Amino acid sequence: MLIKKDIIIVGAGPAGLAAAIEAKKRGRDGILVLERELSAGGILNQCIHDGFGLIRFNEALTGPEYARRYIDEAKALGIEIVTNVMVQDISRDKTVTAVSPDGIKTYKAEAVILAMGCRERTRGAICIPGTRPSGVFTAGVAQNLVNLKNIMVGKRIVILGSGDIGLIMARRLTLEGAKVLAVVEKLPYSSGLQRNITQCLDDFEIPLLLSHTVTKIEGHERVKGVTIARVDEKGNSIRGTSRKFECDTLILSVGLIPENEVSLNAGIVIDETTGGARVDENLQTSVPGIFACGNVLQVHDLVDYVSAEGEQAAKAAVEFIKGRGEAASDITVRAGSGIRYVLPQSISSGRDITFSMRVTNPCKNKTIIFKDGDTVLKKRTFKALNPAEMVRIDLKAGELRGVLNMEVFIDG
Amino acid sequence: MTSDIDNLFDIIIVGAGAVGCAVARELSRYNLKIAVLEKESDVAAGTSGRNSAVVHAGFNNKPGSLMAKLCVEGNEGFESICRELDVPYKKTGKLIVAFEESDFAGIDRLIENGRKNGVKGLEFVDAGVVKRLEPHVGGIGAMLSPNTAITNPFIYTVALAENAAVNGAVFYFNTEVRGISRQDRLFRVRAGDTFFRGRYIVNSAGLYSDRISSMAGEKGYKVYPCRGEYFILDKRTSQYLNMPVYPVPRPGLGGLGVHLTPTVEGNILIGPSAEYIKTKCDYSSTKKVMDRLFKEARELLPPLSMRHIIRSYTGIRSKLVGPKTGGFGDFVIEESEAVPGLINLVGIESPGLTSSVPISRMVRDIIANREDITPKSSFISVRKGIVPFRELTIEQKEELIKEYPDYGEVVCRCEGITKKEVLDAINNPLGVATLSGIKYRARPMMGRCQGGYCLTRIVDILNNEKGLPPEEITLRGKESKLFTGKVK
Numbered sequence: 001m002l003i004k005k006d007i008i009i010v011g012a013g014p015a016g017l018a019a020a021i022e023a024k025k026r027g028r029d030g031i032l033v034l035e036r037e038l039s040a041g042g043i044l045n046q047c048i049h050d051g052f053g054l055i056r057f058n059e060a061l062t063g064p065e066y067a068r069r070y071i072d073e074a075k076a077l078g079i080e081i082v083t084n085v086m087v088q089d090i091s092r093d094k095t096v097t098a099v100s101p102d103g104i105k106t107y108k109a110e111a112v113i114l115a116m117g118c119r120e121r122t123r124g125a126i127c128i129p130g131t132r133p134s135g136v137f138t139a140g141v142a143q144n145l146v147n148l149k150n151i152m153v154g155k156r157i158v159i160l161g162s163g164d165i166g167l168i169m170a171r172r173l174t175l176e177g178a179k180v181l182a183v184v185e186k187l188p189y190s191s192g193l194q195r196n197i198t199q200c201l202d203d204f205e206i207p208l209l210l211s212h213t214v215t216k217i218e219g220h221e222r223v224k225g226v227t228i229a230r231v232d233e234k235g236n237s238i239r240g241t242s243r244k245f246e247c248d249t250l251i252l253s254v255g256l257i258p259e260n261e262v263s264l265n266a267g268i269v270i271d272e273t274t275g276g277a278r279v280d281e282n283l284q285t286s287v288p289g290i291f292a293c294g295n296v297l298q299v300h301d302l303v304d305y306v307s308a309e310g311e312q313a314a315k316a317a318v319e320f321i322k323g324r325g326e327a328a329s330d331i332t333v334r335a336g337s338g339i340r341y342v343l344p345q346s347i348s349s350g351r352d353i354t355f356s357m358r359v360t361n362p363c364k365n366k367t368i369i370f371k372d373g374d375t376v377l378k379k380r381t382f383k384a385l386n387p388a389e390m391v392r393i394d395l396k397a398g399e400l401r402g403v404l405n406m407e408v409f410i411d412g
Numbered sequence: 413m414t415s416d417i418d419n420l421f422d423i424i425i426v427g428a429g430a431v432g433c434a435v436a437r438e439l440s441r442y443n444l445k446i447a448v449l450e451k452e453s454d455v456a457a458g459t460s461g462r463n464s465a466v467v468h469a470g471f472n473n474k475p476g477s478l479m480a481k482l483c484v485e486g487n488e489g490f491e492s493i494c495r496e497l498d499v500p501y502k503k504t505g506k507l508i509v510a511f512e513e514s515d516f517a518g519i520d521r522l523i524e525n526g527r528k529n530g531v532k533g534l535e536f537v538d539a540g541v542v543k544r545l546e547p548h549v550g551g552i553g554a555m556l557s558p559n560t561a562i563t564n565p566f567i568y569t570v571a572l573a574e575n576a577a578v579n580g581a582v583f584y585f586n587t588e589v590r591g592i593s594r595q596d597r598l599f600r601v602r603a604g605d606t607f608f609r610g611r612y613i614v615n616s617a618g619l620y621s622d623r624i625s626s627m628a629g630e631k632g633y634k635v636y637p638c639r640g641e642y643f644i645l646d647k648r649t650s651q652y653l654n655m656p657v658y659p660v661p662r663p664g665l666g667g668l669g670v671h672l673t674p675t676v677e678g679n680i681l682i683g684p685s686a687e688y689i690k691t692k693c694d695y696s697s698t699k700k701v702m703d704r705l706f707k708e709a710r711e712l713l714p715p716l717s718m719r720h721i722i723r724s725y726t727g728i729r730s731k732l733v734g735p736k737t738g739g740f741g742d743f744v745i746e747e748s749e750a751v752p753g754l755i756n757l758v759g760i761e762s763p764g765l766t767s768s769v770p771i772s773r774m775v776r777d778i779i780a781n782r783e784d785i786t787p788k789s790s791f792i793s794v795r796k797g798i799v800p801f802r803e804l805t806i807e808q809k810e811e812l813i814k815e816y817p818d819y820g821e822v823v824c825r826c827e828g829i830t831k832k833e834v835l836d837a838i839n840n841p842l843g844v845a846t847l848s849g850i851k852y853r854a855r856p857m858m859g860r861c862q863g864g865y866c867l868t869r870i871v872d873i874l875n876n877e878k879g880l881p882p883e884e885i886t887l888r889g890k891e892s893k894l895f896t897g898k899v900k
Contacts, residue, residue, distance in 0.1 A: 036822070036825070084821065086822040086825065088822075088828070097806075099809070099813070099820055099822060100820050100821070101813065101817035101818070101820035101821055102813075102817075102820065103810055103813050103814065103820060104806060104809055104810055104813065104820075119860075119861045119864050119865065120861070120864050122722070122723075122861065122862040122864065123862070124644075124721065124722050124723030124724060124862055125719075125721060125722060125860075125862075127643075127697075127702055127718075127721060127724060129696065129697050129698050129699045129702060130696050130697065131694075131695055131696050132695070132725070133887070133892060134847075134886065134887035134888075134892045134893060134894050135894075138864050140864065141863070141864055141867055141868065144868045145868060145871070145882075145895070146899055148868075149868065149871065149872075149882065150898050150899045151871070151882045151883075151895045151897075151898065151899070152895060152896050152897045152898060152899050153895055153896065154896050155896050176899050176900055177900060215699065216696075218696075220693060220695075220892075221886075221887075221888075221890050221891040221892035222891055222892055222893060237699075248896065249896075259825075261826075
């Protein structure tokens with residue numbers, strides 16, 4: 001039996017919840033949020049540290065508190081959120097198949113909003129040599145075990161990768177009595193936010209070893225130690241710089257990957273750099289009526305922007321159902337020198353657009369330039385730019401008038 | 413400690429790899445009391461679970477060798493055993509690809525060699541046919557072996573063991589053999605923290621078969637460990653490869669060359685390398701080989717990218733030929749002259765998996781030549797595995813969820829493994845309660861997120877449904893505990 005809905009939202013994390021609320025406020029009733037966990041909230045549920053919501057609420061909330069606000073509002077608005085259900089397939093015609101202990105259900109939606117979040121890169125994916133004992137965890141899994149299940153993952157710990165979850169876990173595990181020997185980062189700079197380096201490492205005297213990586217894992221049963229070495233600019237370990245840490249645990253915070261496997265089934269075009277869908281200024285993917293927001297679109301630094309993106313996707317989905325928002329987005333936006341990626345990847349002219357991007361390297365006093373051929377559309381100078389932080393720049397419709405082909409790059 | 417009077421068996425099998433489990437199953441057809449002693453926490457913990465998962469055709473082995481004879485025999489019977497025991501099997505065929513003119517001589521040699529071994533259907537195919545069979549593989553021609561197949565070696569070994577157990581064989585895990593003596597015409601085996609007595613010892617200890625033989629009194633074997641490293645690629649790559657693709661082998665190689673093999677589940681395996689190592693338990697992957705494997709794999713299949721790698725693993729060949737000689741030796745399958753009742757299965761490297769059932773029949777014949785063994789009328793020849801929910805039709809899935817709602821709860825997102833399958837794996841007939849045991853039986857944690865999504869769920873299921881507290885969960889027994897305790 002085909003169940004008809006206006007909008008199906010896949011995932012009840014911060015992006016999905018914000019999208020559902022916004023769509024409801026814009027007058028849509030047939031909203032269904034499908035969530036694979038037993039409760040809504042997404043990854044926020046395990047992020048018990050504070051610092052969420054500084055921009056949206058001007059308050060430092062914990063993850064669960066931030067999520068609670070949206071869950072409560074969604075409930076108050078009577079939005080249908082089904083948990084413990086796994087979306088198995090989304091087709092181009094927006095038929096969504098989902099499985100749960102109640103059986104397999106097939107829905108037909110006017111619009112679909114993808115908000116599945118991301119997953120962590122693993123030891124296998126980054127090819128760390130050595131044995132395969134127990135005691136190697138990704139930071140998010142360790143966070144889940146420690147914060148939600150009261151399970152301690154190790155006693156003497158090395159953390160590879162200085163992504164935010166890794167930094168947060170360095171502090172968390174230290175507070176729980178573990179000895180965090182070092183946070184090891186392959187790049188010459190941290191991939192986490194500065195505030196986390198200060199609050200999670202410096203305050204606890206945990207060394208951050210930049211330009212280092214783990215070159216070997218030892219131990220047959222449980223991890224017995226890891227070898228680390230300095231790396232050159234190409235990321236290759238430098239001979240003679242190896243040293244061994246005796247430890248029982250290695251935690252990896254080495255990157256997040258948007259979880260787009262069901263999106264691929266729908267034939268959605270994925271951006272090689274972001275790992276998320278290619279979208280236009282409506283956050284619409286290459287399949288009309290399917291939108292993407294949150295970490296399944298691009299990995300964010302702050303949840304506040306995830307919520308904003310969810311709302312933006314919902315607004316566009318509602319417009320799509322009304323039959324508007326069909327302006328052809330055939331102007332391509334290209335990430336030029338110094339910019340790793342820029343979203344949206346294609347735009348139409350004639351409306352205000354927020355661009356989000358990440359830079360490739362840390363730099364100071366540099367200008368991000370939007371250019372169409374030889375015409376400079378916009379310039380914005382930053383005191384400091386950091387790959388860990390997402391940069392958002394608004395362009396007004398007036399600034400985009402007549403644009404044919406856009407490039408965003410860092411001057412110099 | 414139990415008395416070894418209680419542990420009296422007709423047959424003591426040392427090693428629960430594919431060969432040991434095949435022997436256990438074959439002998440469990442008869443009125444024999446069988447024990448299988450395994451030092452690890454599960455079956456297939458050594459070479460049997462760490463290989464290319466190929467059911468070889470037998471064209472590569474030396475004519476007249478046991479390897480050639482048993483491989484051809486094993487290949488012919490493999491499909492029906494997989495059907496009987498509910499084991500994944502896919503007859504894909506295999507290509508040995510030539511990249512330069514000089515490789516053609518190698519292909520001719522293989523076809524001729526295969527003909528001598530009685531391998532059917534080998535033929536040379538030109539570049540056009542290669543292109544049609546494997547559009548992404550280059551090459552100027554190839555040998556096609558239509559009877560080569562792929563299987564899941566872990567499930568295969570589990571299935572043999574489970575079927576043997578149903579028919580009365582008793583499996584002892586974490587039971588390493590430490591000493592063997594003779595007493596009243598019986599072997600007395602000290603293993604784990606107890607003793608076993610038996611009339612026969614079947615030495616299927618793989619890498620350690622030299623040590624077991626020596627313990628029993630027959631010295632003179634030396635097994636050389638030769639490591640092979642692999643990568644496993646994301647299932648997304650399944651579109652690039654239909655069958656195992658090997659380069660034409662070069663003489664003197666201790667393996668078959670770095671090759672690409674699809675798995676029955678849709679991954680691609682890259683590997684193995686071949687490197688003699690000093691210790692028999694060093695399963696490390698190395699940077700040097702990892703770099704080389706990927707480079708060579710991409711020469712065979714250009715669309716591959718580092719991004720496709722989801723895991724590496726290694727296996728260790730138990731070779732009777734050392735690094736100086738190189739190449740392949742032959743299987744040793746015989747009763748020791750010096751120690752009657754000791755049946756040695758030594759040097760069982762590739763094609764040991766393919767040959768495992770024929771080897772088990774040879775063991776049966778050795779015993780049957782010494783005494784009359786009578787078939788059991790109660791022998792059950794079939795075994796059912798865990799139902800792979802993901803492979804069913806929507807109608808079948810709906811039926812199953814109605815009956816068992818746990819099929820409706822997807823535990824492993826990447827592989828689509830349900831709670832029911834995980835529970836079936838936990839409640840396996842051999843009583844193995846490790847994380848690896850669950851992983852290899854039902855496939856959670858085998859996908860691209862490597863347990864990032866499902867590990868915490870499996871921990872919950874073990875705790876809630878089996879009463880196994882998290883601090884007691886191990887990856888693969890012994891000291892491989894997953895966690896160090898509770899938080900403060």
